[in-house]
Amino acid sequence: MNTRLLTRPRHVGLAVPDYDKQLDFYAGVWDLTKAAEDSGIAFLAAEGSPEQYVVRLREAEEKRLDLVSYGAADPADVDTLAERLLAGGVQLISRPGPVDTPGGG
Structure with a gap:
């Protein structure tokens, strides 16, 4: 399965x-609301979304996609995903753990 x-x-x-x-x-244009802002990073929320924010906008010299964030049902699923990535040879920047930015995780 x-x-x-x-x-x-x-x-x-x-x-x-x-x-x-x-x-x-x-x-x-997108009608997003600034949920938080910290040192050149804005966290923008969408009305009706269960997430605290849907776009994280960061000031930088060059334009790029920094990340795409996905949700999992619980911390155990996050750990399982991390182990699968490691087993597949993916280098993780950090191991799963609490996230201290708005929205947590």
């Missing part, structure tokens, strides 16, 4: 050189 351990997308992290312009775009 193939059990799906990822349950949903949580948020994307974007790096942008024109931070203020992009913040205006996501707030104005």
Whole structure:
């Protein structure tokens, strides 16, 4: 039986050189709300979403996709996913553990 351990997308992290312009775009055109902001990083929420934020916008010299965050049902599933990645030769930046950014994890 193939059990799906990822349950949903949580948020994307974007790096942008024109931070203020992009913040205006996501707030104005996409109608996202700034849930938190810290040192050039804004966490933007979508009304009706179960996630605390859906876009993490970071000021940077070059434009890029920083990350795509997925949800899992519980910490045990996160540990299982990490072990599968390690077994497949993927180098992890860090082991699973508590996340101290808005939204937690």
